[in-house]
Amino acid sequence: MSDTGTLTMTTPTDREIVLTRAFDAPRRMVFDALTKPALLQRWFGARGWNLVVCDVDLRVGGTWRFVARGPDGTDMGHGGVYRVIQPPDRLVYTELFDDQSYPGESLITHVLVEHDGKTTLTSTVLYASREGRDIVLSYPMERGVAEGYDRLDELLAA
Amino acid sequence: MSPDLLDATFAALADPTRRAILARLASGEATVTELAAPFDMSQPAVSKHLKVLERAGLVSRGRDAQRRPCRLEARPLKGATDWLQNYRTYWEESYQRLDALLDELKAKEGRA
Numbered sequence: 001m002s003d004t005g006t007l008t009m010t011t012p013t014d015r016e017i018v019l020t021r022a023f024d025a026p027r028r029m030v031f032d033a034l035t036k037p038a039l040l041q042r043w044f045g046a047r048g049w050n051l052v053v054c055d056v057d058l059r060v061g062g063t064w065r066f067v068a069r070g071p072d073g074t075d076m077g078h079g080g081v082y083r084v085i086q087p088p089d090r091l092v093y094t095e096l097f098d099d100q101s102y103p104g105e106s107l108i109t110h111v112l113v114e115h116d117g118k119t120t121l122t123s124t125v126l127y128a129s130r131e132g133r134d135i136v137l138s139y140p141m142e143r144g145v146a147e148g149y150d151r152l153d154e155l156l157a158a
Numbered sequence: 159m160s161p162d163l164l165d166a167t168f169a170a171l172a173d174p175t176r177r178a179i180l181a182r183l184a185s186g187e188a189t190v191t192e193l194a195a196p197f198d199m200s201q202p203a204v205s206k207h208l209k210v211l212e213r214a215g216l217v218s219r220g221r222d223a224q225r226r227p228c229r230l231e232a233r234p235l236k237g238a239t240d241w242l243q244n245y246r247t248y249w250e251e252s253y254q255r256l257d258a259l260l261d262e263l264k265a266k267e268g269r270a
Contacts (some may be wrong), residue, residue: 004257005257007246007249007250007253009245009246009249017245017248019249021249021255023252023256023260024257024260024261025255025260025261025263029260029263029264030256030260032263033256033259033260033263037265039259042255042259043252043253043255043256043258043259044252046251046252047249047251067167136245137244137245143186
């Protein structure tokens, strides 16, 4: 069980990124935050970007579509199809960006585990190719942060 | 950091023995003999791993012809961790907003 507030990121295979984060709330609330447009609009996406479209057809085979508008008016859209909807512990859907710079859909799997009123959310993004994953990881380069070597141990231990 | 150097860094890090060598060097320079000691591995096998690490710029060798001590060069690692950090920062920020939202939802439910 990870501490709330600490985001763990791993790359267990060359096509995956796994994010694990604990939240101080029951998992049905976290599940709602992942699936209800009114809630998604409050938190999802990059800083300074707002969801101007947030359509969710929450049923297996139903589609979702989000469009985020950036500070300079640029729109970024993405969407996909729900594959598994199993509240409050599992949500699986595909994702494709409108101007995606790599081929193929990604598959996103959220698993929610509750313990003592806290929820650990594990999100696995499976890319169609290693190249796709690597491009995504290198994407927001302008956000490069000058941190110390505190991630070194984590990387060496990976 | 150039994509080629990133590729070389990640390829070098993809091996558990090489990560162990780097972890050892993080606590100070060492000779090939010293590096080989904890592994069930010949010195030539360790030297092979060191060559990969050297090519990736992660390890440099001292001038002393006898000992040629190995030392950790942290800069490519820093580049690699920065590179990982970007995607991570994006989600850290989103999840911090989600924390605030969840607090609000819990407070609402508490009142209801």
